[in-house]
Amino acid sequence: MKLAFDIALRFLKSSKGQTILIVLGIAIGVSVQIFIGSLITGLQKSLVDKTVGSAPQITVAPQEDGDFILDPQAEIKTIKAANPEEITNLVAVTQGPAILKTPAESTTIILRGFDWGAAQGIYKIADRVVKGELGINENEVIIGKDLSKNLNVAIGDAIEMITPTGKTGEFLVTGFFDLQVKSLNESWILTNNGTAQTFLETGEGVSQIEMQVNDVFAADEVAMDVEKRLNDETLIVTNWKEENVALLSGLSGQTASSLMIQVFVLISVVLGIASVLAISVVQKSRQIGILKAMGMHNPKASLVFLFQGFLLGILGAFVGIALGIGLSWSFATFVTNPDGSSLVPFYIDWVFIGVSAGIAVIASTLAALIPAIRVSKLDPMEVIKNG
Incomplete structure (x- = not known):
């Protein structure tokens, strides 16, 4: 085996131009x-982070509209026990519609109240306050920056809200938030849980319990665990996957197209290696014939080309990894949004890179099977005789 490896190495060194050409072909395929793969994964990760990463991924709510979860702490304890390793960032939310009145005009809004600390994990409200501060005291609220512009409301202003039951309340605006979703910035008013419960008259009850999970794509499975654990027909458990079918379809389409491109690139690399090594058999047929005439058996003669394919795959994989990472970094650095941020974040998945490199090495070795089989059929006397 060592002899076959040494001969393979010598053949590669003797045809440096051809070797460099094959290595570059493999490297381009790997890169x-x-x-x-990195582009699609980074794009998907960015898209999921922007759409799902700052939103609840599983929601537990009463089956009937207008009902409340009367003992939220007990339900939260039960939910945590359903899958403690996956479930994170639980927050009880009290919400309801109301009419916001100002001296100039009025509009329908959604009042949402929760514990600011618990909500930080999901909504990162403290980071989204663009002016002012959170309303931590009774009857203090923060409103969306777009809503403040539409109604000409300033920090320190008092606003009046009316519930569908006719209850009125006056609230102090302490800050503006930006959730980076215009519809939410125009319709949400946020406050602490106590203020929302008092104004919406829910007592100790809450409207729903929201949570996130470690693996966003496992949200449906975790939701099933939660539903089984709760075992309460008055509650309904929903997850982001069933509510965002179009988004999931788009992500699946991206993944499928990425795999198809990679498969065809791999096929082209394999065919290129096989064709070049097949030509090499013709070029080296005299040397191989002499070696076989001197006693080298067919398996060892075939191993020479298998080793060539393996070595070419190793070299091409390493060069391809460097080129691929360089391309990904360049794209993330120089292709930017108008604000200067990267259009697609630089994302490196070392497992994916390792698998890609491994596939390239295996494919290169398998591509060498064609010339290896051809070598085993060479008649040494005929080759030497014909020169």
């Missing part, structure tokens, strides 16, 4: 795989 394209890594670049496309």
Whole structure:
């Protein structure tokens, strides 16, 4: 085996131009795989973070509209026990519609109240306050920046709200928030849980319990665990996957297209290696014939080309990894949004890179099977005779 390896190495060194060409071909194939894979993964991760990462991924709410979860702490304890390793960032939310009145005009809004600390994990409200501060005292609220512009409301202003039951209340605006979703900035008013419960007359009850999970794509499975654990027909458990079918379809389409591109790139690399090594058999047929005439058996002669394919795959994989990471970094650095942020974040998945490199090495070795089989069929005397 060592002899076959040494001969393979010598053949590669003797045809440096051809070797460099094959290595570059493999490297380009690997780099394209890594670049496309990293690009699609980074795009999906960014999209999921922006749409799902700052929103509840599982929600537990009463089956009937207008009902409340009367003992939220007990339900939260039960929910945590359903899958403690996956469930994170639980927050009880009290919410309801109301009419916001100002001296100039009025509009329908959604009043949402929760514990600011618990809500930070999901909504990161403290980071989204663009002016002023959170309303931690009774009857203090923060409103969306777009709503403040629409109604010409300033920090320190008192606003009046009316519930569907006719209850009125006056609230102090302590800050403006930006959730980066215009519809929410125009319709949400946020406050502490106590203020919302008092104004909406829910007592100790809450409207729903929201949570996130470690693996967002496992939200449906975790939701099933929660539903089984609660075992309460008056509650309904929903998850983001069933409510965002179009988004999931788009992500699946991206993944499928990425895999197809990578497969065709891999096929082209395999065919290129096989064709070049097949030509190498013709070029080296005299040397191989002499070696076989001197006693080298067919398996060892075939191993020479298998080792060539393996070595070419190793070299091409390493060069391809460097090119792929360089391409990904360049794209993330120089292709930016108008605000200067990266259009697609630089994302490196070392497991994916390792798998891509491994596939390239295996494919290169398998591509060498064609010339290896051809070598085993060479008649040494005929080759030497024909020169």
